Amino acid sequence: MVKCFVVGCSMGYKSAKENDAKVFKPPKEERQFILWGKKLKRSDKKFSRKDHVCSRHFKEEFIIKNSVNGGAPLSRWKLRDDAIPTLFLGKF
Numbered sequence: 001m002v003k004c005f006v007v008g009c010s011m012g013y014k015s016a017k018e019n020d021a022k023v024f025k026p027p028k029e030e031r032q033f034i035l036w037g038k039k040l041k042r043s044d045k046k047f048s049r050k051d052h053v054c055s056r057h058f059k060e061e062f063i064i065k066n067s068v069n070g071g072a073p074l075s076r077w078k079l080r081d082d083a084i085p086t087l088f089l090g091k092f
């Protein structure tokens with residue numbers, strides 16, 4: 001199971017499979033990656049490209065849940081390129 005980088009965040013999804021589908025890898029683009037790092041700042045750990053962040057921390061508008069053609073639900077959600085985690089950061 002993939003773990004979310006945010007301290008104290010335990011994803012409330014039923015199964016590990018469902019969990020994995022709603023966890024995102026850091027953006028490939030360097031500038032965006034640095035932005036994430038700032039938002040997700042932790043005193044004990046530096047945000048790295050091996051870390052993951054779950055969908056709870058992204059506004060709805062950043063999350064792509066359906067495929068563009070036909071709108072069928074995606075088995076694995078995607079993030080928009082400009083998505084930045086802003087929700088529930090360290091407020092548990």
Ligand SMILES: [Zn+2]
Nearest residue numbers: 004006009054
């Ligand atoms: Zn999380």
